Amino acid sequence: MLGLGERFPEFSLPSVVSIERGKEFGVLDSTAVLGKWSVFFFWPFDFTFVCPTEIAEFNRELNQFRERKTGVYGISTDSHYVHLAWRLSHPDLKELGFPMLADYKKTLSDQLGILHPEEKVPYRATYIVDPDGVIRWVSVYDLSVGRNTKEVLRTLDALQSEAMTPCNWERGKATLS
Numbered sequence: 001m002l003g004l005g006e007r008f009p010e011f012s013l014p015s016v017v018s019i020e021r022g023k024e025f026g027v028l029d030s031t032a033v034l035g036k037w038s039v040f041f042f043w044p045f046d047f048t049f050v051c052p053t054e055i056a057e058f059n060r061e062l063n064q065f066r067e068r069k070t071g072v073y074g075i076s077t078d079s080h081y082v083h084l085a086w087r088l089s090h091p092d093l094k095e096l097g098f099p100m101l102a103d104y105k106k107t108l109s110d111q112l113g114i115l116h117p118e119e120k121v122p123y124r125a126t127y128i129v130d131p132d133g134v135i136r137w138v139s140v141y142d143l144s145v146g147r148n149t150k151e152v153l154r155t156l157d158a159l160q161s162e163a164m165t166p167c168n169w170e171r172g173k174a175t176l177s
Helices: 050-060 062-067 080-089 107-112 149-161
Strands: 012-016 025-029 037-042 070-076 100-102 124-129 135-141
Touching: 012 080, 037 050, 037 149, 050 062, 050 070, 050 149, 062 070, 062 149, 080 100, 124 149, 135 149
Parallel strands: 037 070, 070 100
Antiparallel strands: 012 025, 012 100, 037 124, 124 135
16 A cells, blocks of 8 residues: 555546536546645545545535645545436535546556455545655545544645644644654
8 A cells, every 4th residue: 555655646537516407527637747746545435425524524624625725536436427417316425526536547646556356446545645646644434334524624734834843733733843
């Protein structure tokens, strides 16, 4: 599994960027995210139970990420067509403000080392990547456990502060340096 200090792999993936007819699909590649902070979060399957709660929560917190000049990118190994069908059918996913990337060939998930050995789908992995494309934080949860977007934001704040932060530190509190 790729970890801290390593470069996030290069990628070029189809994505769902809208539900507006004729504007649904795009392609996102790694060059488009260089120069800014990025959060990449992976989920195992579309049309499941835990996944939409996480995606919807990232969307609810999207303005917090934007305030921190950070892009948010959701990824699974479903195709972009499946992503679109899911967005159209699930009320919490219709108005997403970030792209849903389709790693349907599993190339990126495999390079990151986050594929479940039996299910061959990504674990619930979250990466914070700095503007130089370096992985600064990674969190990987079991397939059944939903992640905490508040912790992603807290960690992003700590990384962007460039200071040492104590246990349970939050944005606006004193740092150690």
